[in-house]
Amino acid sequence: MKATYEAVVGIECHVELKTRTKMFCGCANAFGSEPNTNVCPVCLALPGALPVPNGVAIEQTVRAGLAFGARIPAYSKFDRKNYFYPDMPKNYQISQYDMPLVQGGEVRYWLEDGTMKRCPLVRIHLEEDTGKSTHAGSGDGRIAGSLYSLVDFNRAGVPLMECVSEPALHSAADAVAYLASLRRTLMELGVSDVKMEEGSLRCDANVSVRLAGEAALGTKTEIKNMNSFRSVQRAIESEVDRQISLLERGERVVQETRGWDEANGVTHPMRSKEQAHDYRYFPDPDLVPLEIAGDDVERLRVGLPELPWERFERYTRAFGLGSKQATQLIDxxxxxxxxxxxxxxxxxxxxxxxxxxxxxxxxxxxxxxxxxxxxxxxxxxxxxxxxxxxxxxxxxxxxxxxxxxxxxxxxxxxxxxxxGLAQTNDADEIENLVEGVIAAHASVVADYRAGKSNVIGFLIGQAMKASRSKADPQLVSELMKKRLR
Ligand SMILES: [Zn+2]
Structure with a gap:
């Protein structure tokens, strides 16, 4: 008998916040500007420049946390995540490590058939985005073999919220439904454009498989480069299949980061996965810890709008709409x-x-x-x-x-x-119309009586026309049938 496997999926979402300015400086947070025009000494990391946190970005992250029913700790801090990346001028990213703004919570999502589910969140933290590299000169845009790279720092320092789910999703369909719900909620809160095609919503999936009924998690891989919900679905399905085939052949899954190849429908290895200690996190000495006042949290909680999943329940339960119509409206x-x-x-x-x-x-x-x-x-x-x-x-x-x-x-x-467009429901008036049509189309009436029952459509159409479309079609149909009998 063939073993049954269970897929285990966790989703990390990076969401660019819709603020007027960047996370730690006054540069415009705008998509589509001329390259390297929204930059200053702070986001270019010139010596001596000091960051100042963006209060709106902090509020938006707290609101997102509250919408997902999460805890907002009284204290939070920013840490430096150290790594070298050509589009990151500081050579570290200001992020949050052990004291994020938002802890726990859950995303409620629903499947196509309307089944409501929940996926717990680990945390939501706030960090700054990197700049953007364009690798030119090679056919496929990958670094290897390219002749030169362009770097645009407009995105460097844009506030970026990272939502990390527990590995509690068990299918590609669940992962996509989770993402859709997360996206709708952030859209309703107005904290982000959440456009995957413009990169304001980006997600990675951690995927592992294990034998059904087993408690321990299998070795996971992290999939990147998925730029639509459809790619997320396909990438997870393909990766789950790949891992199951490896295990079936008695091989091991290697912990690594894999890229999604949209054209070929497969994932491919990118690099071995870093561990947190590789980043040498430490508290950013330029930024004091954040103290979030309970009053502020309450004010933000009270100001939350009706959330998409609440709306879904109202539409399906109180209004009796089907899941499909409710979802179409909410989207x-x-x-x-x-x-x-x-x-x-x-x-x-x-x-x-x-x-x-x-x-x-x-x-x-x-x-x-x-x-x-x-x-x-x-x-x-x-x-x-x-x-x-x-x-x-x-x-x-x-x-x-x-x-x-x-x-x-x-x-x-x-x-x-x-x-005078009101429908004519007057039976006498309609009866007259019907009589008139029958008199004018004797041969069609004869056909009908000879068994060609479908010609009645023509007769009804003539009567409707005679009424300038104002007759009650149901009444016309009834009277026509009665009269022809
Ligand atoms: Zn700046």
């Missing part, structure tokens, strides 16, 4: 807020979700304007939902009204009244 915070306003005014969560994710999202895609930025007010959409539910307008008219509201705003109720 665009402005859309979720818009949706909440539609629900408030319409008291109809399911129809509100259908409109927001259906017609309105289609209009947004076609026009390139976000739903929340369109002229269609949520209260107007709610009015339209009420009109549809009361069968005052049919779905065809509703769609037209929504398109007009999208372009010009306005109240659908007023448009319906002004233009």
């Amino acid at each position: 665009t915070p402005s859309l979720a807020r818009y949706f909440d306003r539609v629900v408030n005014a319409s008291s109809n969560p399911q129809q509100s979700a259908n409109f927001v994710l259906g017609e309105l999202s289609r209009l947004a895609n076609d026009s390139g304007v976000a739903v929340a930025d369109s002229k269609a007010e949520p209260e107007g959409v709610a009015e339209l939902i009420v009109l549809v539910e009361a069968r005052t307008v049919n779905s065809k008219i509703a769609k037209e009204l929504l398109e007009r509201m999208w372009r010009n705003g306005g109240s659908p109720k007023a448009i319906v009244e002004d233009e």
